[in-house]
Amino acid sequence: MDNRPVRRKRSGAVRHLLLAAAFLACSSQLLVVDANSWWSLALTPIQRPEMYIIGAQPLCSQLSGLSQGQRKLCQLYQDHMIYIGDGAKTGIKECQYQFRQRRWNCSTVDNTSVFGRVMQIGSRETAFTYAISAAGVVNAISRACREGELSTCGCSRAARPRDLPRDWLWGGCGDNVHYGYRFAREFVDAREREKNYPRGSAEHARTLMNLQNNEAGRQAAYNLANVACKCHGVSGSCSLKTCWLQLADFRSVGEFLKEKYDSAAAMRIGRKGKLELVDKRFNTPTPDDLVYIDTSPDYCLRNETTGSLGTLGRLCNKTSEGMDGCELMCCGRGYDQFKTYKHERCHCKFHWCCYVKCKRCTTLVDQFVCK
Ligand SMILES: *[C@@H]1O[C@H](CO)[C@@H](O)[C@H](O)[C@H]1NC(C)=O
Ligand SMILES: *[C@@H]1O[C@H](CO)[C@@H](O)[C@H](O)[C@H]1NC(C)=O
Ligand SMILES: *[C@@H]1O[C@H](CO)[C@@H](O)[C@H](O)[C@H]1NC(C)=O
Ligand SMILES: *[C@@H]1O[C@H](CO)[C@@H](O)[C@H](O)[C@H]1NC(C)=O
Numbered sequence: 446m447d448n449r450p451v452r453r454k455r456s457g458a459v460r461h462l463l464l465a466a467a468f469l470a471c472s473s474q475l476l477v478v479d480a481n482s483w484w485s486l487a488l489t490p491i492q493r494p495e496m497y498i499i500g501a502q503p504l505c506s507q508l509s510g511l512s513q514g515q516r517k518l519c520q521l522y523q524d525h526m527i528y529i530g531d532g533a534k535t536g537i538k539e540c541q542y543q544f545r546q547r548r549w550n551c552s553t554v555d556n557t558s559v560f561g562r563v564m565q566i567g568s569r570e571t572a573f574t575y576a577i578s579a580a581g582v583v584n585a586i587s588r589a590c591r592e593g594e595l596s597t598c599g600c601s602r603a604a605r606p607r608d609l610p611r612d613w614l615w616g617g618c619g620d621n622v623h624y625g626y627r628f629a630r631e632f633v634d635a636r637e638r639e640k641n642y643p644r645g646s647a648e649h650a651r652t653l654m655n656l657q658n659n660e661a662g663r664q665a666a667y668n669l670a671n672v673a674c675k676c677h678g679v680s681g682s683c684s685l686k687t688c689w690l691q692l693a694d695f696r697s698v699g700e701f702l703k704e705k706y707d708s709a710a711a712m713r714i715g716r717k718g719k720l721e722l723v724d725k726r727f728n729t730p731t732p733d734d735l736v737y738i739d740t741s742p743d744y745c746l747r748n749e750t751t752g753s754l755g756t757l758g759r760l761c762n763k764t765s766e767g768m769d770g771c772e773l774m775c776c777g778r779g780y781d782q783f784k785t786y787k788h789e790r791c792h793c794k795f796h797w798c799c800y801v802k803c804k805r806c807t808t809l810v811d812q813f814v815c816k
Contacts (some may be wrong), residue, residue: 483515483632484510485510488553489530525586542699548768549741588622603619654738703734756775781816
């Protein structure tokens with residue numbers, strides 16, 4: 446435990462300075478575009494709450510991008526903030542992995558709006574981004590509970606699965622996905638719930654879209670969590686097994702949501718102020734499906750209005766016919782060819798006993814870059 450003494454005494458002048466700084470931090474946020482900017486927690490290093498001076502509440506006023514409700518939650522659950530930041534970071538990283546070979550590659554643009562203006566468009570890509578970051582928060586909070594990092598939760602108390610063999614023990618310390626799910630719902634959705642747009646307006650449609658995709662992301666993380674077990678017993682005999690609830694590897698959450706992205710449903714706002722399918726022949730989306738309301742912008746060319754970065758300068762694969770192929774990636778503009786050196790481990794030999802020794806090989810490879 447960290448038992449460093451907390452400095453409580455501050456001179457009046459310093460306190461005024463702190464208040465002024467907090468005020469400035471607040472007013473500068475008015476400039477931030479209304480992107481879902483709690484994502485910026487992924488980019489700001491968040492210090493542990495015990496490092497802060499008690500009483501001045503600087504943590505929550507220093508964090509940019511929180512909505513009013515999120516700021517309140519921050520004050521109540523200061524120790525959670527670092528994990529929300531981690532969760533957003535995990536989500537963004539996974540998004541970039543899943544879309545590494547696509548025209549839109551989930552790149553972040555700056556500190557405050559994180560993904561930039563493209564998120565103002567209620568596209569399929571935006572839907573995925575909301576879902577994966579909400580899933581990231583469920584993941585990070587559930588794990589933090591298990592690791593005893595949070596004051597308001599601990600190990601999972603999920604009931605023993607009915608199909609678990611009778612002689613296996615249940616109750617190792619599991620990831621608390623129940624808590625993670627609920628906290629992520631409070632925190633991530635707060636921003637949407639405090640908006641009060643007229644029913645049936647375009648902004649209302651977007652709010653409904655965000656809520657649906659946030660939920661789909663949380664459900665993915667929650668539902669993919671599964672039972673993990675460990676063997677005990679003399680010399681690995683596995684005569685005894687202990688089992689607990691464990692989060693899925695985040696890669697599989699990413700893959701699951703990528704499939705949801707591929708099958709996302711196009712929606713529009715209906716007369717009753719609810720989202721409805723554009724094409725009634727498709728199945729009505731369930732709460733774990735992704736939905737979108739706008740067609741995607743053109744990701745081929747850089748466009749300041751839509752926030753598209755364009756594919757100029759992107760690496761492509763000359764022989765692939767998929768999205769990573771030069772034809773599709775470069776949108777028919779053609780590509781430049783470069784030669785670069787690639788360094789690899791090679792000629793690896795196993796030495797008795799027990800190590801592997803490799804050589805370093807350098808090969809000249811062709812690389813293709815979109816014009
Ligand atoms: C945020 O932006 C500032 C100035 O634009 C830059 O100096 C800083 O490195 C950025 N921080 C991160 C974490 O990207
Ligand atoms: C940018 O996108 C907007 C909206 O799709 C479009 O109207 C405009 O012509 C585009 N601008 C350029 C320079 O391509
Ligand atoms: C993603 O695309 C942007 C814009 O084309 C590019 O600057 C960036 O390097 C790309 N990122 C990766 C990881 O390929
Ligand atoms: C390019 O695409 C081909 C066909 O899909 C694949 O076999 C190859 O490994 C790819 N090359 C690179 C460098 O990714």
